[in-house]
Amino acid sequence: MTRQACLACAQETSELDPATRCRACGGLLDVWHPEPPVTGQALRTLFDSRMSPLSSPASPSSGVWRFRELVLPGAAAGVVSYPEGNTPLLARESLSIWTGVPALALKHEGENPTGSFKDRGMTVGLTQARRIGARAVVCASTGNTSASLAAYGAQAGLPVFVLIPEGKVALGKLAQTLAYGARVLAVRGDFDTCLGLVEDSAERLGLYLLNSVNPFRIEGQKTIIFELLQQRAWRAPDWIVLPGGNLGNTAAFGKALQEALALGLCDRLSRLAVVQAAGAAPFAQSFAEGFRHRYELRAETVATAIRIGNPASWERAVRAIRATNGVVLSVPDEEILAAKSVVDRAGVGCEPASAAGVAGLRRLVGSGTVSPEESVVVILTGHLLKDPEIVLEDAKVGTAGIREIDPTLAALKAAVEG
Ligand code: F0G
Numbered sequence: 131m132t133r134q135a136c137l138a139c140a141q142e143t144s145e146l147d148p149a150t151r152c153r154a155c156g157g158l159l160d161v162w163h164p165e166p167p168v169t170g171q172a173l174r175t176l177f178d179s180r181m182s183p184l185s186s187p188a189s190p191s192s193g194v195w196r197f198r199e200l201v202l203p204g205a206a207a208g209v210v211s212y213p214e215g216n217t218p219l220l221a222r223e224s225l226s227i228w229t230g231v232p233a234l235a236l237k238h239e240g241e242n243p244t245g246s247f248k249d250r251g252m253t254v255g256l257t258q259a260r261r262i263g264a265r266a267v268v269c270a271s272t273g274n275t276s277a278s279l280a281a282y283g284a285q286a287g288l289p290v291f292v293l294i295p296e297g298k299v300a301l302g303k304l305a306q307t308l309a310y311g312a313r314v315l316a317v318r319g320d321f322d323t324c325l326g327l328v329e330d331s332a333e334r335l336g337l338y339l340l341n342s343v344n345p346f347r348i349e350g351q352k353t354i355i356f357e358l359l360q361q362r363a364w365r366a367p368d369w370i371v372l373p374g375g376n377l378g379n380t381a382a383f384g385k386a387l388q389e390a391l392a393l394g395l396c397d398r399l400s401r402l403a404v405v406q407a408a409g410a411a412p413f414a415q416s417f418a419e420g421f422r423h424r425y426e427l428r429a430e431t432v433a434t435a436i437r438i439g440n441p442a443s444w445e446r447a448v449r450a451i452r453a454t455n456g457v458v459l460s461v462p463d464e465e466i467l468a469a470k471s472v473v474d475r476a477g478v479g480c481e482p483a484s485a486a487g488v489a490g491l492r493r494l495v496g497s498g499t500v501s502p503e504e505s506v507v508v509i510l511t512g513h514l515l516k517d518p519e520i521v522l523e524d525a526k527v528g529t530a531g532i533r534e535i536d537p538t539l540a541a542l543k544a545a546v547e548g
Contacts, residue, residue, distance in 0.1 A: 132204055134159045134345060137445055145204065148262045149333065150344045158446055159345040160385070166199035170394030173199075174364055177356070177395075191216065194250050194353045200389060201349050202254055210256040210286045214249040215353055217241045219361045219507070222476045228469075229488065230495040233505040235367075236473075236488075237358050240480055240513030244306060247354060247379065247511050248278035254350030255340045256282040264288065264338035270324035271341075272375070272435045273303030274512055279340055280310035291337060293317050293324040298434050300481065300517035320429065322440045325376075329442075342378025343442045351379055352386035358507055359396050366396040368504035371494075373486040373511055374404040374413055374458065375436030377447035384450020400507075402456035403500070404447070405490030407431035407466060407483075410438055413447060417458035421448050432463040432520065435483035435512060457499060465489040467524075474521070479514030487511075 132145040138157030143149070145161070152159060166173060180196040193215015194201060219235045226234045239247035252275075259267055266289040269279045276292035276299075283290035290312040294304070298320065307314055317324045325341060332339040342348060359366060366387075374380050383402055390396045406414045410429035416422070429439035441447065451458060461469075469492065470485035487508045494500040514521070524531075535541040 132161060132163045132202070134161055137449070146262050148264065148338055150339045150341075151329075158343065158443065160446075161345045161349050163200065163203050166203075166393065173393060174360075174395060177360060181360075192253065193217065193357050194253050194350050197353050197356045200356065200393075201353060202257065202346065205257050205261065208257065208260050209253070210260060210282055211253050212243040212249065212281075212285070214242050214253050215357060217357070219358060220478060222478060224476045225472060225478075225488065228472045229491045229506075230502050231491065231500065231504070231506050232502065234491075235507045236478060236510050237354065237507055238478065238480070238510045239354060240484065240510055240516075244274075244278045244281045245302070245513035245516055246274040246278060247351060247509070248274045249282070250353050251342060251347035251350040251378070251382075252278040252282040252340065254346050255279075255344060256286045256288070258346040259288060259338050259340070260286055262338070266291065266337050267340050268292070268328055268332050268335075268337040269340045270294075270321060270328045271299075272321050272437060273299040273307070274435060274516065275341065276312065276314070277303050277306035277310070280307045280312035283312065284310045289313070291315065293328055295320045295324055295437075298437060300434055301519055302513075302516040321438050322429070325442060341442065342376055342381075348378060348382045348385065348443075348446070351382035352389070354379070354509060355383050355386035356390065356395070359390060364396050366390075366398050366400045367507045368400065369403055369500055369506040370400045370509065371403040371405065371487045371491050371506060372509040373433075373436055373483050373490075374406050374447070375410070375438040375441065375483065377404075377413060377441040377443040379509070379511070380404050380450050381443040381446030384446070384453050384456075388453055399454050402450060402454045403490060403494055404451065404456065404458045405486045406458070406460045407433045407436055407486055408460045408462040410436055411460035412439060413441055413444070414458045414460040417451065431466075433466055433482040433486055434517070435481060436486065457494070459490055459493060461486055461489040461493060465493070471524075473510070474514060478510070480510040481512035481514060481516040482520055484510040484512050
């Protein structure tokens, strides 16, 4: 049977307990599944056999549910799926040159149904919401979680409430959340305030909390790792680089890598490199001191998705960094924007938070932590169109901006030749 266990005090609870933290001590929960019927090569073959895009409707071609034995084995019926996942691994010469890593691939999670990796967690989160009979769902969000929850909640037929930091959510994300029909509450405070409020009140108000503190979200996000291993013929890269905000993905990646190794899906652990924005880097600060203190700060960065000062999945993320011999660093906003521009000009595109990973990799190569001979996968977490304001602001001041012309051949000729 699948069960939940507290990371802090080891207290166990059933898989259908709706609490998103340990009832005994308030610690974070992990979901643990029974060992799958087969392991090693047989398990790889099973997952590979489900790769066909024409798989049956009963077994949709979801890049999450393809790995269902490791995600939520009990969810045979009633799965809420778009489907999601199946995102590409991209190699781009300009990015290899800019970062200094020839064997670089970008896994573009912005190609999920709502344009971010959150869909991998939400398909599991809403499936679990149905299993426990939730009547309404809620999250706090910097924008992507809310867009994803709104879409999957609509698909599940459940009322959705989202709390967002007033004035600090990128336009694309806000538009999506409204369009999918969520009730949007703009809180006078930052993301950390919003999350604190929903954590304190969700259960009391009869709302099922679907932030990544919810361990079922983590189970879905593990499939980013399973899928990238599968795309690389089950050969783990030397490094996996990702941006860190609330640290749900960091937690999911560490758990996935350890499970993949234990089940014989791969033969070694990749090292994780987590990149925070310099103005929102409590985890990087703590890493530099051997994780002796937990920091909490008032966050500020142009990358609004990771404008987070008190990450919820802290203890899970410490475990992930320790288990994978990982590193945590921070990069200033200027480098995030420079990296974004290189990703955009490669014809790939991503939102600012995603570019933090690319900027971080360049720094890690510069400092000698990552060697140019190593293989690296950077996770692009969100789509370019999530944050159109930042692109338009840049165009207004940049040389490659928009130029107004008269509707004449002469004006067009001058523009083309000039
Ligand atoms: N990248 C993007 C595009 C995100 O939206 C987020 C988090 C992260 C990175 C950081 O991931 O929290 O797992 O460390 N966005 C959350 C939200 C907080 O509400 O959409 P993390």
